[in-house]
Structures are given as C-alpha cells and as structure tokens.
Amino acid sequence: MASLHDETRSVDGEARAINRRELLQGIAAVGLLVGIPLPAAAQAQQRVRSVQSFQLGIWLHIGADDRATVLLCQSEMGQGVHTILPTLVAEELEMPLERIDVRAAPVDAIYRNTYLVKAMLAGGSPEKLSPTADWLLERMGRLAGQQITGGSSSVRWLFQPLRRAGATARMQLVQAAANAWGVGVQECRAEAGRVLHAASGRGLGYGELAEAAALLPPPADVVLKEPEQWTLLGKPQQRLDTAAKIDGSARFGIDVREPGQLFAVVRFAPQFGARLKKLDGSKAMALPGVKAVVALENGFAVVADSTWRAMSARDTVAAEWGPGAQDLLDTATHWRMYEQSFISAKPDKAVSHGDADKALSNAAAVLDAEYRLPLLAHAALEPMNATVRLGRDGFVDVWAPTQGQDLARKAAADGTGIDADKVRVHTTFLGGGFGRRAEGDFVAVAAQVAKAVPGLPVQVLWPREEDMRNDFYRPASLHKLRVGLDAQGAITAWKQTIACPSIMRRVFPPSRFLGPDETAFEGAHEAAYAIPDLRLDWLPVETPVPVGFWRSVGHSHTAFVKETMIDQAALQAGVDPLAYRMKLLANAPRHQAVLELVAAKAGWSAPLLPGQGRGLALHTSFGAIVAEVVELELDKGQPRLSRITVAADIGRVLNPNIAEAQFSGAVVFALAAALHGEVTLKNGGVVEENFDSYQMPRMADTPPIAVHFIDSSAAPGGAGEPGVPPLAPALANAIQRAGGPRLTRLPILTQMA
Incomplete structure (x- = not known):
C-alpha cells in the first residue's frame, strides 16, 4: 500500500x-x-x-x-x-x-508548481506562452512560486x-x-x-x-x-x-498520533478584525487533563490530554474581545460596499475587443441584467487542523493536511520564530481541500500553540463552528450587464462590469502582483463564442471579509452569469438554447462536439410534460470544455431534480474511473452551492456555524449523474474543478424552462422560497 x-x-x-x-x-x-x-x-x-x-x-x-x-x-x-x-x-x-x-x-x-505560476501570470493559458516568456516565467516560478x-x-x-x-x-x-x-x-x-x-x-x-x-x-x-x-x-x-x-490505515491530518501527543481546540473572536483584550483561563486550568490556555492575537486555545477535555474546558474560559473593524457589518451593508464601487471605484479594463458601447447603441434590442452571487464557505468534511512539535533538537515537525507545503513551512516558522530550514513538513491525506487548505493560517495557529508545550506534539483542531466562521470565503460578486441583439436575435455586443474583491491582492503584496486580478473575472468572456464587440470591466471591492480560492475560483460565479444570459438571449430570439449556442460556436468544433454529446446523452429534444424543464450550460476552465444538462420538474414551486448529464472534453482521459468520480463530485459540490450555499453576516461576523444552517445536498436532493467524455487526443486538461461552473446555470435555466422564475441571484432555494 x-x-x-x-x-x-x-x-x-x-x-x-x-x-x-x-x-x-x-x-x-x-x-x-x-x-x-x-x-x-x-x-x-x-x-x-x-x-x-x-x-x-x-x-x-x-x-x-x-x-x-x-x-x-x-x-x-x-x-x-x-x-x-x-x-x-x-x-x-x-x-x-x-x-x-x-x-x-x-x-x-x-x-x-511552476505550471500554476505560469497559468496565473499568463491569463490561464501557459501553453500559449512564447518560448522567451516561458523561460522567464519558469525562473520566476522557481523564485516566487509555491x-x-x-x-x-x-x-x-x-x-x-x-x-x-x-x-x-x-x-x-x-x-x-x-x-x-x-x-x-x-x-x-x-x-x-x-x-x-x-x-x-x-x-x-x-x-x-x-x-x-x-x-x-x-x-x-x-x-x-x-x-x-x-x-x-x-x-x-x-x-x-x-x-x-x-x-482505516490511511492517515488524515486529524488522525495523526505521535508519542506524547496533546490536543487543543481554538476559539476565535466573533467579529472580523477583533482582537483578544483579556483572557482568564483559571477555571479551565483547574480541570483534569488541561495543560495550558494559550492566548492568540484574535482568540485562544486550550491544550489538554484529549480533544474532548480541551473542548469542554474551552467553554469555561472567560475572554474579552476588542472591537472589530466593522462592528455593524451585516449582509445588507456588505452589499452596499459592492454598490458603492460602481459609483466610486475606478474600473480595470479586463478584456475588450471591438466597440461594445457603439454596438449597443446600434442594437435592435438590448437586454439589461444585474446578478448577485453570495459569499460561500469551503466546508470541507475534515475540519481545519494541524499537529506541530517543537523538538528539543531545534527542529519543528508539522503534520498537516495541506495543499501548500511551502506555506505550511513558512507559517510554522513564523509561528515559532524558528528558521524555515529547520521546519519539516509531513503531508497527510486531506479530507477535502477546495482551496481552503492552500492557506497557512491553520498551521500558524498550531505553531503558536505548540510553543506552550515545547518538546511535545500538539494537535490543534478548529471545531466546525470556528472553521465556518473563520474561512477565506469565495468572494461575493455583483455583475451588471448590457447585451445587444440584432434583428435576428444574434448577440452583437456584450458589456459586463463585475464588482468583486481581489483574492490575489490579499495573497500577494502589490510588489508581486500587479494589474487586474483574473480570478475576479476569469471565464466571464468565453472566447469560443463569436461575439464581435465585447467589453469586460472589473471593479475591485474593499471588504473586511477575508476571501480566498474556492473550487473553480472566479469561474464559479462568472459561468452562472454568462450561461444564464446566453439563455435569455436565446429566449429573446425565439431559438432553442442548444441551437443558439451551436451557432455562436461556429468556429469552435471542440465545443460543438461537447454540446452534441451532452444533448444526445440527455435526450435534449425529447418532449417534456408541463412543469418539467431541461437546462443547458457550457463552460471552459482549467483546460477542459464541459457541458451539463439538468432535468427537473417543479413540485409546488420547488425544483425536484430527476437527472444530470455531463459531457466533457478534458483531452486524453488517463483514468476513466477517477475522471468520472471527479466530475460527479464536482456536480454535487456545485449543487450544494446552487441550492443552499450562502454565507450571511450579522454584527460583524458570520451567521452560519454548522451544517444545520449551511446545508449540504441530501441523497433525495441528488439525482442520478451520468458523465461522458469526448474521445480526445488533446493534451490532458483538468478534472477536479471544471465540473463545478456549469451546474448552477444549467439548473437555473431548467427552472425557467419549467415555468419558474428567471434567477439572477443565488442560492436558488432562498430565491424561490
């Protein structure tokens, strides 16, 4: 094994x-x-x-x-x-x-990972780099990559x-x-x-x-x-x-057991930006098995000889918090920050070709729309955790379910004050990552706690509530669109402005990341669609809510806007959404082949009963072209899904079983976000604390999922993330075709309540 x-x-x-x-x-x-x-x-x-x-x-x-x-x-x-x-x-x-x-x-x-560095610096297409640029970025990646x-x-x-x-x-x-x-x-x-x-x-x-x-x-x-x-x-x-x-022999981070190991649980400030002012752990220290109460900058940890004892003792600790940066922050005021950006922020021109404003002024019809997509949590099954030992030999050992070994080493070095060359990282299995475990914060916290018990390994666990309230969330985004159509209903102009925080400007200092942040708008312009005049602007939003990489990143919200708007244009033109897309993709045979496959496998042209609908969406991300069809019926105004069909061109499929599992998992992950997913704010912090309020799809919510691959000779593309973006728009399009409302906000069940 x-x-x-x-x-x-x-x-x-x-x-x-x-x-x-x-x-x-x-x-x-x-x-x-x-x-x-x-x-x-x-x-x-x-x-x-x-x-x-x-x-x-x-x-x-x-x-x-x-x-x-x-x-x-x-x-x-x-x-x-x-x-x-x-x-x-x-x-x-x-x-x-x-x-x-x-x-x-x-x-x-x-x-x-120099490939990932080059992808970020080259707009997502490292294979298109010139030899000189590739050489330069390869060396930049070794210096600045992770x-x-x-x-x-x-x-x-x-x-x-x-x-x-x-x-x-x-x-x-x-x-x-x-x-x-x-x-x-x-x-x-x-x-x-x-x-x-x-x-x-x-x-x-x-x-x-x-x-x-x-x-x-x-x-x-x-x-x-x-x-x-x-x-x-x-x-x-x-x-x-x-x-x-x-x-059960597979070792995840939460399974780590080393000789003499202790256990700790954390509690963080209830508001973004709040700091610990005063701490009284005397009652906790009087309890059996408790070894230490450790003050952190924005919280505290209790160390004991078992997780249960640490968690029980944590509730006896008296903590006083300083004011947060936004004591009165709630969901409504958060959205006002986005609205204000349209008034005060200077847009970054992300993508532009032709003259979208002129084409709109000459259009036979113009479609206007505003979309709001919410904050989302990662909610990985394995809560955040790491085990750290400050060895008596001067070395630090870190056992962590991490996506970023460099970040974990640096976090441990910063948290302990020991040189990074003396930090040894042991990577365990990860019980879900989705981008959350590419951060170093959970290792830094564990390293700070380990300083209180030198010589002994201590596993620091974030209970689910702390995990949910202290995430790096998928950014919320506000989109405003104007789409021009000619007399036959074809798209002649597309103008879109996206207000969204920058992930990259949080992760990297300005000296290392310049220009527009593509993670805020990637996927908003589908180059394969033949749209002659297009302008895409990005408005950076400053918000106290920490944002980070979430499975499929910017594609997770831009695909929803793009693919539901394409359906609206098809409806305006009186053309079947499949045929409408096929015409827009006249010069993109790989995309057309994916659409043809998903349509055939989903029975796109089969008749539907009243109250039933099929929705289609197509999106390209991470080197993969993916189309999804959702079939459902409206039952007392609520969607009841009957099946989901996926077709994808991911280049050569290296292991069909794993590729199918990845796409099926991506669909379920996306379904959770589309139906239920929303992080709301109140009194400067996050409301949702566990799976009772941040719901996952039940088996009854999840229909059969069929995944089909194009027999492609192209180089391998991604499989873990590309299945996420098309699901939400396909689902929204199916609801509208079944006689339901046109959805421009998520999550769906909240909007249809």
Whole structure:
C-alpha cells in the first residue's frame, strides 16, 4: 500500500522527517542521483561505486526489492493524484502499478508548481506562452512560486516530467541488462518489472539491475510510448489509496498520533478584525487533563490530554474581545460596499475587443441584467487542523493536511520564530481541500500553540463552528450587464462590469502582483463564442471579509452569469438554447462536439410534460470544455431534480474511473452551492456555524449523474474543478424552462422560497 508520509524510521522506531538534504545524502550512500539539477549529484556519481538502489532525479527510486517509489509533491485530497501520477511513471517504466509505492516529497524549491505560476501570470493559458516568456516565467516560478496543489494543474504539469522519469529509468535498466548479457540493447525489452532477452529466454528483475543501472549515464534521447502503446493509461485502474481508506490505515491530518501527543481546540473572536483584550483561563486550568490556555492575537486555545477535555474546558474560559473593524457589518451593508464601487471605484479594463458601447447603441434590442452571487464557505468534511512539535533538537515537525507545503513551512516558522530550514513538513491525506487548505493560517495557529508545550506534539483542531466562521470565503460578486441583439436575435455586443474583491491582492503584496486580478473575472468572456464587440470591466471591492480560492475560483460565479444570459438571449430570439449556442460556436468544433454529446446523452429534444424543464450550460476552465444538462420538474414551486448529464472534453482521459468520480463530485459540490450555499453576516461576523444552517445536498436532493467524455487526443486538461461552473446555470435555466422564475441571484432555494 502506498505510503504518504515523508518520513523514515530510525533504529529505535521513532518517526523522523527527512528534508531534501538528508534525502540526497541517504541516497548517495546507497544509490545514484540521476538527473537532479545539482552539482552534488555529479559528485555523488563519482564517489559511489557500490549501490543497491536506483534513484532517478527527484521523482523515482527503484529498490533491490523489485519495488518502485514515486516521490510526489502534490497533495492527495480525494482527486486521485496519488494514483494517476504514479500511473504515468508505471506506464513508461513497464512496472505493475501494484508494485509502486507513493511517498510525499519533502519541501523544496525544486517541487514548486511552476505550471500554476505560469497559468496565473499568463491569463490561464501557459501553453500559449512564447518560448522567451516561458523561460522567464519558469525562473520566476522557481523564485516566487509555491509547492502547492491547486488549479487542477497536477496532471497538466507533471504529465511529461513523470513519464520521462519512468522512460529514462526503463532505458537505463534495459541497458544494464544488455551489458550483463553481452547483447545488443535492441534485443532486450522491459515487461512487468523485468528485462527480458527473447533469444535466450533470460530475464532479470529491476531489483537485480538497480545497482548496475544506477551507474549508467542517462540516455541522451528519451523515447516515450505512443498512446496506442499504453497498457495502463486511458484504462480504469484501481486507486492506490482505496484499501487504506477502507481499513482505516490511511492517515488524515486529524488522525495523526505521535508519542506524547496533546490536543487543543481554538476559539476565535466573533467579529472580523477583533482582537483578544483579556483572557482568564483559571477555571479551565483547574480541570483534569488541561495543560495550558494559550492566548492568540484574535482568540485562544486550550491544550489538554484529549480533544474532548480541551473542548469542554474551552467553554469555561472567560475572554474579552476588542472591537472589530466593522462592528455593524451585516449582509445588507456588505452589499452596499459592492454598490458603492460602481459609483466610486475606478474600473480595470479586463478584456475588450471591438466597440461594445457603439454596438449597443446600434442594437435592435438590448437586454439589461444585474446578478448577485453570495459569499460561500469551503466546508470541507475534515475540519481545519494541524499537529506541530517543537523538538528539543531545534527542529519543528508539522503534520498537516495541506495543499501548500511551502506555506505550511513558512507559517510554522513564523509561528515559532524558528528558521524555515529547520521546519519539516509531513503531508497527510486531506479530507477535502477546495482551496481552503492552500492557506497557512491553520498551521500558524498550531505553531503558536505548540510553543506552550515545547518538546511535545500538539494537535490543534478548529471545531466546525470556528472553521465556518473563520474561512477565506469565495468572494461575493455583483455583475451588471448590457447585451445587444440584432434583428435576428444574434448577440452583437456584450458589456459586463463585475464588482468583486481581489483574492490575489490579499495573497500577494502589490510588489508581486500587479494589474487586474483574473480570478475576479476569469471565464466571464468565453472566447469560443463569436461575439464581435465585447467589453469586460472589473471593479475591485474593499471588504473586511477575508476571501480566498474556492473550487473553480472566479469561474464559479462568472459561468452562472454568462450561461444564464446566453439563455435569455436565446429566449429573446425565439431559438432553442442548444441551437443558439451551436451557432455562436461556429468556429469552435471542440465545443460543438461537447454540446452534441451532452444533448444526445440527455435526450435534449425529447418532449417534456408541463412543469418539467431541461437546462443547458457550457463552460471552459482549467483546460477542459464541459457541458451539463439538468432535468427537473417543479413540485409546488420547488425544483425536484430527476437527472444530470455531463459531457466533457478534458483531452486524453488517463483514468476513466477517477475522471468520472471527479466530475460527479464536482456536480454535487456545485449543487450544494446552487441550492443552499450562502454565507450571511450579522454584527460583524458570520451567521452560519454548522451544517444545520449551511446545508449540504441530501441523497433525495441528488439525482442520478451520468458523465461522458469526448474521445480526445488533446493534451490532458483538468478534472477536479471544471465540473463545478456549469451546474448552477444549467439548473437555473431548467427552472425557467419549467415555468419558474428567471434567477439572477443565488442560492436558488432562498430565491424561490
């Protein structure tokens, strides 16, 4: 079973993290570093002559036990990267997948997600960069990027590097076998973890060849298999983490148990911006098992010998809070900040081609609309938590379900005052991420608490209420549109202004992030739609509510506006929404193919009874083209969904089972937001505290979901996020076609109450 921890076991059995320097030193003692871009690698190659294993660069290790270990810098949060990414290696290595182990990579700049950095800096399309710009951003990414999992980038980034690692190892192993037998390398082949010589019938396992292969120089030209030669990729493969998640051996952050471990729970100020003024923990300290009451800048934590005792003692602590920045902030005043931006804020021109104002003045008809999309919480199943130990050796160990290892290390360093080079991050499984665990705040809090009990690991848990009230929320957004139509109902002009806070300006200081923030308006302009005159403006909104990356980010709100407005234009023109979109996509055959597939699978043209409706939406994000059809009926004015059909072109589908699961999960995630999702404000803080008020879809709310993929030869696209954006507009369009209201605000059930 794949291991997910970057740790080794010492002779006395104590778990100890390995950093990159120790990793390289350890390998140099038993193997050879091939392909690592460090002078030390070449030096080690000259020193080591007796080896028992084979280390290929930063990704792959082959041991004498005929097993391979893949080092992965991408966090596993249910999206399946700890199966798909090793499959890339196994395919080229000619190694059975069940003989691949997975180990979380240590924190190091070499693992920084340069693809994601380039995507952010290049408007979401790194593949369109010029060679010079690509070279520059690659180096900028190494300096300013992060070791992070997000943006549906894992497979898109590592599709080539991991395949090359597997192919390089295979070629060296085959060469080692040919040398041992004194035959030509062309007479040998790799198969199922062995190298075979057909003429003589001889064979050697990879473990037997590892020592010799480690001493060979890497091949000058690495030959990758063609897709038609694949035996693993493109076919359903069982997840490597399934068994551990069934038998309970999989370790999530909340499962961490280390020798001498203590437990803590937090309570934060009830208002944004409020600070702790006074703290009295004397009653808590008198209770059994309580070890410490720790003051934080905006809250406190109680440390005890069990989570239950810490939580019980927390309720006895007397805390006095200073005033928040917005004591009277509520939902109504929050929206007024957005409205005010249309009066006082200077817009950033995000996208513009043609002359939208002139085209609107000449339009035969103009559609005006205003949309309001609410704040949303992440509400991951596993509450925020991290375990930190300030070791007596001067090192800090962090066990965390994190999407951002660099951020976790920095947060622990800042929280403890210890240099980041002495922080070791152990990445566990994540019980949901959705962008929330790309933040470092929960690690910083755990590090501050751990200072109160030096030498002992302490697991700091945010109870659900603290998790919900102290999120980095999906920004609310206010959209105002004017869409011009000609006499035949075709769109001639599109003018849209979006008021929305900037996520990137919160995450990065101005010196590192300049210009418009694409996360505020990405997806608002669908380049495939043939709209001759378009203008998109963004109004940055200053709000005390902390905002962050939420699954599919800006696409989560812009798709709703765009795709419901397209339906309105089709209705105005008296044209079927499918046919209307097909005409707009006359020059986009991939998009048309996706629409044709979803229409066929959903039975788009089948007759409907009164009160029934089908709604359609199409959206492109994260390298994937996705269309969804929702079918429902209105029962006493409320939608009752009967089925959801998804069609997607995500390029080559590397594991159909995982891809289908990701899209099904994205639909349910989006359904929760569309039907129920809304964070409201009162007295300067968040009202919703748990799943009784921030509801999730029940099984009765969730109809059958059918997912279909285009047989595409394009490069792999994303799968974790692209299924989210089309759901809400498809659902709203279905409600209108069933005779319900036109929805320009979410959540749907609140608007239809």
